[in-house]
Amino acid sequence: MTDDDADLVALIDNELDETTKSALLARLATDGQLRARYEALREAGAPIAASLDALLQQAPVARLRAALPAERAAPAPQRRFAGIAWRELAAGIVIGLLAAGAAAWVALSLAPREGAEDWRSAVAEYTGLYTNETFSPLNPDAALQAAELSAVGARVGANLTPDKLALPGLRFTVAFMLSFEGSPLGAIAYVDPEGNPVMFCVFANQAPDAPLRSERRDDLSLASWSRGGRSFLVVGRVPEERALALAQTLEKRV
Amino acid sequence: MSEASRREVRAGLEPCLARLWRYALILSRANDVADDLVQATCLRAIERADQYAPGTRLDRWLFAILRSIWFNEIRARRIREGGGFVDAEDALSIDGAHAIETNILAAQVLKAIGQLPEAQCETVLLVYGEGYSYAEAAAALSIPIGTVMSRLAAARAALTKLR
Numbered sequence: 001m002t003d004d005d006a007d008l009v010a011l012i013d014n015e016l017d018e019t020t021k022s023a024l025l026a027r028l029a030t031d032g033q034l035r036a037r038y039e040a041l042r043e044a045g046a047p048i049a050a051s052l053d054a055l056l057q058q059a060p061v062a063r064l065r066a067a068l069p070a071e072r073a074a075p076a077p078q079r080r081f082a083g084i085a086w087r088e089l090a091a092g093i094v095i096g097l098l099a100a101g102a103a104a105w106v107a108l109s110l111a112p113r114e115g116a117e118d119w120r121s122a123v124a125e126y127t128g129l130y131t132n133e134t135f136s137p138l139n140p141d142a143a144l145q146a147a148e149l150s151a152v153g154a155r156v157g158a159n160l161t162p163d164k165l166a167l168p169g170l171r172f173t174v175a176f177m178l179s180f181e182g183s184p185l186g187a188i189a190y191v192d193p194e195g196n197p198v199m200f201c202v203f204a205n206q207a208p209d210a211p212l213r214s215e216r217r218d219d220l221s222l223a224s225w226s227r228g229g230r231s232f233l234v235v236g237r238v239p240e241e242r243a244l245a246l247a248q249t250l251e252k253r254v
Numbered sequence: 255m256s257e258a259s260r261r262e263v264r265a266g267l268e269p270c271l272a273r274l275w276r277y278a279l280i281l282s283r284a285n286d287v288a289d290d291l292v293q294a295t296c297l298r299a300i301e302r303a304d305q306y307a308p309g310t311r312l313d314r315w316l317f318a319i320l321r322s323i324w325f326n327e328i329r330a331r332r333i334r335e336g337g338g339f340v341d342a343e344d345a346l347s348i349d350g351a352h353a354i355e356t357n358i359l360a361a362q363v364l365k366a367i368g369q370l371p372e373a374q375c376e377t378v379l380l381v382y383g384e385g386y387s388y389a390e391a392a393a394a395l396s397i398p399i400g401t402v403m404s405r406l407a408a409a410r411a412a413l414t415k416l417r
Binding site: 005007008009013041048049055056061063064067129130131133134136137 | 261262264265266267268269270271272273274275276279289292293296312359360361363364367378379381382383387388400403404406407408410411413414416
């Protein structure tokens with residue numbers, strides 16, 4: 001390490017104040033040895049970020065997720081999220097990536113409502129909790145996407161593949177299982193370029209066929225239909241027409 | 255306010271787990287300790303969710319909690335109990351299969367980072383891994399910016415020897 005190293009590294013990191021920067025640039029213009037040192041330090045640092053990112057891939061996320069503590073105190077029942085107890089919400093956070101193709105399985109019991117129809121309300125309220133930071137960091141590769149979708153598809157009796165579920169303008173982030181009143185509910189989370197979550201849910205509820213319809217609830221748009229003993233729902237903080245268009249695309253494929 | 259805090263902390267923990275674990279591993283140099291440290295951090299974050307200001311950087315708030323637990327509790331206890339520290343040599347390594355998939359250079363660089371002194375290693379992670387500015391890193395580590403600069407320079411200087 002030389003006396004100039006700290007300034008050279010700060011220059012590389014674009015952290016040098018203007019005065020020091022000007023002086024250092026002037027010296028670099030004339031001093032070959034200093035330039036060589038600058039290059040050596042720059043090259044040495046170039047692979048650091050990628051190397052640290054490689055470490056992230058090794059994080060035992062499934063194990064850490066499973067260890068997330070459950071919330072003890074439930075909020076007062078009159079709250080907007082009364083339908084989902086906080087303890088269950090903790091389980092809901094335990095979503096996501098599957099380790100080595102094995103299903104990360106969450107039996108989340110969304111609290112019973114007035115009727116089977118209200119699974120959509122429960123999902124909508126749950127979706128309201130997600131922010132544009134919830135799913136954005138998840139970026140599964142093709143193999144993991146396929147494994148997750150296949151596992152979720154098997155539980156809800158649908159053939160789910162990355163191709164079928166690819167949606168324009170949205171990025172797949174994770175597929176996971178919930179349950180509502182004892183029936184399996186598969187959830188697939190997408191994000192738009194700003195990170196806003198859009199959920200596609202498949203609920204094996206044995207409901208009679210129903211045509212596609214859309215609605216607004218608070219700031220969420222919902223588009224849903226039922227077919228073949230399963231109900232489907234697209235929900236997200238997007239315009240109603242967009243939710244409807246996404247649902248129309250999925251209706252043809254799933 | 256507190257309801258919003260609780261909700262945001264709850265919802266935000268899961269996406270941060272991998273990064274919290276990486277930070278915990280960099281600090282503790284031991285996989286099992288890293289797991290426990292992340293777990294303790296999540297627990298503490300939930301307990302203190304009221305102290306989190308919604309809309310601010312949750313990840314950095316969690317990092318601060320993790321760091322505090324490490325330095326004030328786990329590390330301090332280890333020193334008191336004379337447990338000493340894990341030899342850092344091979345703590346940060348990429349498993350073989352993954353190294354081939356990514357690249358050999360990443361594995362080498364990581365190993366070299368693992369051999370840096372504790373303080374340099376942490377500073378490297380915050381600035382180059384987590385995107386902290388020098389000023390942000392200085393604040394997080396309670397050190398002058400000049401110390402951030404010298405730690406990063408020393409780290410890069412050590413890495414030049416890889417070539």
